[in-house]
Amino acid sequence: MLRDIDLSGFEKITAKDLPTECMVSSGHRACQGCGEVLAMGMVTKAAGPNTIVANATGCMEIISSPFPETAWKIPWIHVAFENAAAVASGVEAAVKALMRRGALKDRPHIIAFGGDGSTADIGFGALSGAFERGHKFLYVCLDNEAYMNTGIQRSSSTPYGASTTTSPAGKKSIGQHTQKKNLPLIAAAHGIPYVATASPAFYLDLMNKVRKALSVDGPSYIHIYAPCPTGWGMPGSKSIEIAKLAVQTNVFPLYEVVGGRFALTKKVAKPQPVTDYLKAQRRFRHLSDKEAAFIQQTVDGNLDYLQRLVAATNPEPAKAKKPKAKAAPAKKAAKKK
Amino acid sequence: MPKRIGIEVSLAVADAVKMAKADVISAYPITPQTHIVEELSTYVANGELDAEFVPVESEHSAMSAAVGASAAGARVYTATSAQGLALMHEILFIASAMRLPIVMTVANRSLSGPISIWNDHSDIMTERDINWIQLFVEDGQESLELTLAAFKIAEDKRVLLPTCVNMDGFMLTHMIEPIVFPDQAVVDKFLPTYKPLLTLDPKKPATLGPVGVPEVYLEAKKQCEQALLDSLDVVKEVLAEVNKTFGRKYDLVETNGRKKAETLFVTMGSLGETCWSAVDNLIAQGQDVGQARIRLWRPFPVKEFIKACKGAERLIVIDRAISPGSVCGPVAQEIKSVFYGLKDAPEIVNIIAGIGGRDVPVADFEEMYRLAKKRKLAKTYTLWGLNSNA
Numbered sequence: 001m002l003r004d005i006d007l008s009g010f011e012k013i014t015a016k017d018l019p020t021e022c023m024v025s026s027g028h029r030a031c032q033g034c035g036e037v038l039a040m041g042m043v044t045k046a047a048g049p050n051t052i053v054a055n056a057t058g059c060m061e062i063i064s065s066p067f068p069e070t071a072w073k074i075p076w077i078h079v080a081f082e083n084a085a086a087v088a089s090g091v092e093a094a095v096k097a098l099m100r101r102g103a104l105k106d107r108p109h110i111i112a113f114g115g116d117g118s119t120a121d122i123g124f125g126a127l128s129g130a131f132e133r134g135h136k137f138l139y140v141c142l143d144n145e146a147y148m149n150t151g152i153q154r155s156s157s158t159p160y161g162a163s164t165t166t167s168p169a170g171k172k173s174i175g176q177h178t179q180k181k182n183l184p185l186i187a188a189a190h191g192i193p194y195v196a197t198a199s200p201a202f203y204l205d206l207m208n209k210v211r212k213a214l215s216v217d218g219p220s221y222i223h224i225y226a227p228c229p230t231g232w233g234m235p236g237s238k239s240i241e242i243a244k245l246a247v248q249t250n251v252f253p254l255y256e257v258v259g260g261r262f263a264l265t266k267k268v269a270k271p272q273p274v275t276d277y278l279k280a281q282r283r284f285r286h287l288s289d290k291e292a293a294f295i296q297q298t299v300d301g302n303l304d305y306l307q308r309l310v311a312a313t314n315p316e317p318a319k320a321k322k323p324k325a326k327a328a329p330a331k332k333a334a335k336k337k
Numbered sequence: 338m339p340k341r342i343g344i345e346v347s348l349a350v351a352d353a354v355k356m357a358k359a360d361v362i363s364a365y366p367i368t369p370q371t372h373i374v375e376e377l378s379t380y381v382a383n384g385e386l387d388a389e390f391v392p393v394e395s396e397h398s399a400m401s402a403a404v405g406a407s408a409a410g411a412r413v414y415t416a417t418s419a420q421g422l423a424l425m426h427e428i429l430f431i432a433s434a435m436r437l438p439i440v441m442t443v444a445n446r447s448l449s450g451p452i453s454i455w456n457d458h459s460d461i462m463t464e465r466d467i468n469w470i471q472l473f474v475e476d477g478q479e480s481l482e483l484t485l486a487a488f489k490i491a492e493d494k495r496v497l498l499p500t501c502v503n504m505d506g507f508m509l510t511h512m513i514e515p516i517v518f519p520d521q522a523v524v525d526k527f528l529p530t531y532k533p534l535l536t537l538d539p540k541k542p543a544t545l546g547p548v549g550v551p552e553v554y555l556e557a558k559k560q561c562e563q564a565l566l567d568s569l570d571v572v573k574e575v576l577a578e579v580n581k582t583f584g585r586k587y588d589l590v591e592t593n594g595r596k597k598a599e600t601l602f603v604t605m606g607s608l609g610e611t612c613w614s615a616v617d618n619l620i621a622q623g624q625d626v627g628q629a630r631i632r633l634w635r636p637f638p639v640k641e642f643i644k645a646c647k648g649a650e651r652l653i654v655i656d657r658a659i660s661p662g663s664v665c666g667p668v669a670q671e672i673k674s675v676f677y678g679l680k681d682a683p684e685i686v687n688i689i690a691g692i693g694g695r696d697v698p699v700a701d702f703e704e705m706y707r708l709a710k711k712r713k714l715a716k717t718y719t720l721w722g723l724n725s726n727a
Contacts, residue, residue, distance in 0.1 A: 052537045054405060065547035067557075075537035077408050078546035079401055079431050086398035090363060090405025090413075091537060093389035097360035097411050100387060104410075108539050126401065129394030 002313060005193045005259040009215035013207050019045045021073075023053075028071040029063040033236020035227030035243055036060060036142045039200040040113060043140055043224075046210035047109050049074055052091055056084035056114035056123060059149045060142065075108075082122035085130035085139055088112040092135040109214050110137040115226075116157035117147045120181045131190040131219045138213045138220045141183060144228035152231040156181040159251075161295055162283045164231075169286040179298070187221035188257040194220035196256035196265070200227075201243035205254060205265055212256070225252045233282020242280055249277045250303045255310075262309040274299050340518045346477040347372035347510045349518075350416075350442055350502075353484035355386045356524040357440075360411035360531075363391040363402035367421040368454045369506035370444040374416055396421035400428040400439075407437035408545055410536035412488065415439065418506055419446035419460040426464065432499045433468035434561055435545055438491030438531070439499040441469075442484065445606065445657075446506040447693045455694020456506040458606065461634075462658035462667045468561050470500040470568055471635035473605045477514035480504050482583050485528055490575045492531050496568045498561075503634070505607040507694070519583060527582050569636045576632075589638040590645040594627030595620060597648030600706060601683075604655045605631040605668060608691055612655065615702030626706060631668070639675050649683045653709050656689045656718070665689075665718040686714045690721035697721065 013019065023044035030037040040060055044051065053076045055061045061078045064071040079087045088110050098104035112130075114123055119141040127139060146164045147153040154167035154176050163175035188195045193216040198206040206224065213220035225246055227239040234242060246252040247266055251274060254266035274296040278284040287295070344352075351373045354362070362381070364374035380386035389406075393399045399415050407413045417425060422443055432439055443461050447453040461471065470490060474480045483502050491500040504510055519527075535543055549557050569589070576587045594601075594616040604612050609630040619626045629645040629652075631638075646652060656666025663670060669687035676682040686709050691697045701721065708714050 050539045052409070052539065062548055065544055066550055067547040067553050070544035070547060072544050073542055075539055075542045076544050077405065077537055079404050079435075080427055083398060083401035083428065086393060086401035087405035087408075089391055089393070089398070090361065090402030090407075091409045092405075093361045093363070093391045093402065094406035094409035094411035094413075097387075097389045097406075098409070101360070106539075125394055126398050129398055132394070133391065 001191065002260040005216055007212060007215055007258070010212050013046065013204065013211060015204060018207075019048065021045065021049065023047070023049065023051065023072065023074045024064060025071050025073060029066065030059070031230045031236065033229040033239045035200050035239040036144055037063065038239070039142055039206065039224045039226050042200060042203055042206050043111065043210050044074065046207035047111060047214060050106055051109040051111060053077070054079070054084045054088040054091060054110070054112045056112070056118035057081035058115040058118055059144075060113055060115070062149060081118055083126050084112040084114045084118065085123060086126040088137045088139070089130045089133065089135045092137050112137060112139045114139070114141055115149070116141060116143040116145060117155040120157040120183055121155050128190065131187065131192050131221070134218050136218055138210070138222065141221070141223045142226040143223060144226040144231060145180070146228075146231050148228050148231040157183065160298065161287050161291055163286060164283070174287065174291055175283070184221065184223045184257070187223070188260070190219075191260070192219040192221060193217065194256070194258055196221075197223045197225070197252065197254050199225045199243045199247055199252060199254060201240050201247065202254060202266060209256060231283070233285070234280060238280065242277070245272065245277045245280065248272045249274050250299050251277050253303055253306055255306060261313045262306065263314070264306070264310060339520060341515055342518060343513055343515050344477070345372060345511060345513050346480050346504065346516075347444075348376050349477055349481045349516045350484050350504070351376035351380065352518065353481045354414045355380050356519070356521055357414070357485055357488050357528055358386070358412065358530075359388050359414040361389045361391065361403070361406035361413045363393050363399045363406065363413070363415050365393050365396045365399045365417070365421060367396070367418045369446060369510050370416045370418045370421070370442065372510065373442055373444070396424040397428060400425040400432065403439045404428060404432050404435065404437055407432075407439050408435065408537050410533045410538075412492075412531040413439045414441070416442040416444065418444045419448050422460045422464060423448060429464060429467040429469065431546070434557065436497040436561070436564065437499055438488070438497055440484070440487045440491055441499065441501045443501050443503045444506040444510045445503050453693045454506070456508050457692045457694070458503070458657035459659070461501070461503050462660070465635065465667065468498065468565050469635065470496070470498055470565065470572065471503060471633075472500065473503045473632060473634055474509070475607050475609045475630065476509070477512065477516045479587070480509065481516055481518070482579050482585065485524060486575050486579050489528050489578075490568065490572055493571045493575070494534065496564060496571050497534070498564055498568060503606065509607040523582060527578065565636050569633070569638060572633055587632065589633040589641045591630045591632065592627060592645050593630070595625055596627070598627030599625040599649065600627075600651045600653065600709065601646055601649040602626070602628040602653050602655065602702065603631065603668065603672065604628065605634060606657065608655060608657065608697060611697060611699055612702045614699045615706070618699065619703055619706055624706065637671055637675070642672070642675060643679070646683060651684045651686065651709060653705055654685060654687045656687060657691050659689055659692065659720070669718065687718035688714070688721050689718055692720070695722050
């Protein structure tokens, strides 16, 4: 159902007033060029100090909390791999109860972080349950497209054609032979007020989406593209470039779903060919031209589907989005196939 | 004034949680625990209990949400049985490692397979090592009072450990018993508002659940175990307060029948009452028999148990769970370890009875006694009531 979402509490961030205080301090143990920890830092910057984080087991948990050290400047809880959403549910329930009996005054933001394995696979049920129950919290999936912490095993969020340690490319395999699970759409299907995709390459967009997500009354979900130099086979210095390329090739379109209404938040005027993206990473190196063409087709098809969702859920998209009416070329690209 | 009401034990447990003013209840339906949380959700719906009822999508999430809520500073309750407890397994260890005073009722039920909704102790015996305080109750009155006591024990600053109250599914949870209800004012005095030591407070940020590298893991585990060992004195103290407040005589291990009897039955849970009747019958027949009933299972009250068994030549230990591939049932394993190497250690025979809801009537205990006395029972264990032709 389409519904109007109250975004009056949304405090927009501009390049001039970027929050500077990062709640994940430096000195943590992430790999060089880790896009995931960068994105996580941006999320906490946008959220501010009055925030409680529930973190699933995974890279971000391991690198930020080797006792007796901690990178966390805000209250942080890690329980297990598959339950960040359930833990956040409990925190939120406690916050409500404690506020009612006067034991707590300022309502903190509640953010759950999980990787793609934790979100799309093992913690999928807990996530769905928390969305359905309507807890006011933000779930952020930091998607590096495989189980990186355990050594680059495939997840259901690993893209088609990627070689991982459990979907290796070989004489009889192109690597991952299944399509990436579409988590943002699944999240949106729960009818929660706010869903978005984001990328650390577009930090203002990312941080404003966090602000919006935290302003709505109910669950919100942000799916963040998190480049992994170690797992993807690229130099650490290329993380942001790859993240940009993922958007510019439409491999990872940036959009949001507010009250069921889809909107592209970054329209790509002249999409680059997918091969630019694939060739920059070792995980795709084995792919033939034919396979790359198939991936291009899928990317175009996915964008086309997204644009149809935008059109179907916005009665007058042309008028409402007039200043940014550059979606046409992308559409054309989609129709080419 | 305390009121005496005929009520289903599950509902009395729900009333205890209501009187304890739990802040958050997270629960998932599973027989035979459901009546407790159904009643609690009704109390929340009616406004009789000002709590958050979180109807989670699995027991794994029930315990996870309980951990989150407790870490945020709330008084937290949940209840489960069998498969539900098994699904919580992973998180049970984390709840104790994080020193969170969650209270849980386990309506004991057999673990699958084959699937069975009926009663034995296989669910909790699989979870012996979760580092929780584990209590066993025998009747409805105790169910109510020990549920209240569980919060007091768990939240004691010297303890801070999750606590579970085990009550036999159906055999106890679904019985209608006359139960005396204390006044709310009395409960409030007995159990004041929970004031946590460390919470997820943005004003005093703390990192909960960090990585335990090899240099610290062992010490973290030992601290947690030490807290469990040290909780024994607090359990004693709180039981003494329960006795004073509600007029009971609860102890870690209780005895009945003849003092310094030659043969002692050892029971845990509601079968204790059936056994008690058999013990009375046997005494009437001139037999030198008594009974020791274990109320606190973890931490195991070693000293108190040895004291309760003083003078006994033979213990008939009743287990309600099989420990496949082991030498005997879990309670007997414990008791054999307790007595190993001690002078005048009694002979210990083990009977595993009442598995999967199999009835164990009074006459069966009398038969067990006769067989034990004639030394007709296996040295390892006897599976009581097993139909070998099945």
